[in-house]
Amino acid sequence: MKKRKERIDRGIKVRSSDIFALLSWREMLYLATPRILPVIVCLSLPLLLDPYWQKVLLSVAVVALLAISWDILAQTGMVSLGQALFFGVGAYCSGVMNHYWGLSPVLTIPIASLLGGLICTLMLLPVLRLRGIYFSMVTLIIPLILVRIVEATKIFGGTEGLSGMTPLPSKWFELYLIMAVLLVVLFGFRRMLDSDYGLVLKGINDNDRSVINAGINIYWFKAQSLFFAGAIGAFCGAFMTHVYMFVGMPVFALDYSILPIAAAVVGGPGTLAGATFGAFILVPMSEALRGFGGLRIVLYGVFLVVFIVALPEGIFHYIQRKYHQFERWVEVDK
């Protein structure tokens, strides 16, 4: 009996456009693995790690969420250099609600996410018409302006910040809350971007003229995308406010803008999963390099450059391509 190699996804692709016609357990596993694996990893990691790495996991998830937020904007044609804006606004929203009005984190975190998303959208509304680097510049500058406003006017505790926030009930609550949100955001927004609605958003990035020509108001759609990204970023800020039990000027730090972009670029932009993947590589790597002291940033930078030169498409796209090329032996008829 002669045999030849065939790609596993071939049969699946041929038989389906939207409906999957599966013939074997292997095909089912092939489709299910990329969906189930991240869920298993995200839910089991908190149990497997020691307390120090559990803390690291929190920042991994935060950077992953910020990277997803960046990726959503980028896919709608807005390259943001200011994820810190979303993070900071969310952090101050929940901080103020908790510190001055005594609202519990159960309320402040969701309210701050939505309110933060709304505030960020309104702040950037006047510059939605700007394209490319001009939009990026504005997003870079606004958080810097907000820091100076807090410093100069001494509102919300000024340079001291606000401390003594209500902590979240337990570290397990913290870990599983952020992991659950990460999974919901990752799968939810991936689904959204694959829908017809998402196609319109991506169309704005690709060729906005053609979207306008369909009678669609691109600024309304850009504003919606901005709200999604803003709300995700604001959630991160609000969450970390209650984890650190503190909110202050550092929430507008450049780190929150740069790290997510690095994660998205290393992981592979345009898929959300790539951005998440990038965060899971970069943040632990940065922690692992702590032993090198002053050389840490140098090594970190070299790693970044090597990744980008060797895999310009991003790690996720590379893995995805290899996964699609998985082969199996099939018997040739006759």
Place this chain on the structure above:
Amino acid sequence: MMDAPILKVSDLSKNFGGVRALNRVSFDLQPGELLGVIGPNGSGKTTLVNLITRFVKPSAGDVFFKGKKISHLPPYKIVRLGIARTFQMVKPFYQLPAYKNMIIPLYSPRMRQLAGGRYGDRDAVALDLLEEVGFERDAFVAYKTAGALPQGYLKRLELAKAIALQPDLYILDELFSGLSLAEVASIVPIIEKIRMAGRTIIMIEHRLKELFRIADRVIVMNYGEKIADGPAAEVMEDEAVKSAYLGTETEDE
């Protein structure tokens, strides 16, 4: 007796810096008419389209559609009123299958406005529309990525995107350019069909022979001005038109 014009362009002008791209162009368009707009390169044909659809803001002049002034509206609102255009440079979403390119026009709020609107499964509607413009249903062309399609299919896709919006006025900007005679011949019946449905069409063209077969009326542009307006045969006899296309004759000849 003449009906009220569906489109009225009055004294439309556009300056780009010191350059006068369009100078006080006026014309009326009757419902159901097929108007050809011709002229040498750089004569302001595409500028005229961009001003009517307001992708470019006019320096002066007004445009009225069905008696309503539209020259102050943003382009997406003009589309919703029922003007759809195609672009000279087709720029589809290259990585997407051809039929997925149809999703964006099908997502248009205009679909919601139209009574009943062809809604529901956009993929199915997209495939129907593509079949109308000659994407053979059994040949899987509609499933190919747009980047892999030949120019003829890209132009048809562009036309299908306009048809999807079910506009009252089509503005087709050099739909025939870059196509072979056979490809043009296969698109002409689609345009005839649009006319039979009572829609109004403006065609910007360089392919005069093909255009004159279907156009009711032709406007000739040169240096941003309208130099002639009338049935094709009359217009081509006009001295100004001849000199614009062939250059001025000298006495020695």
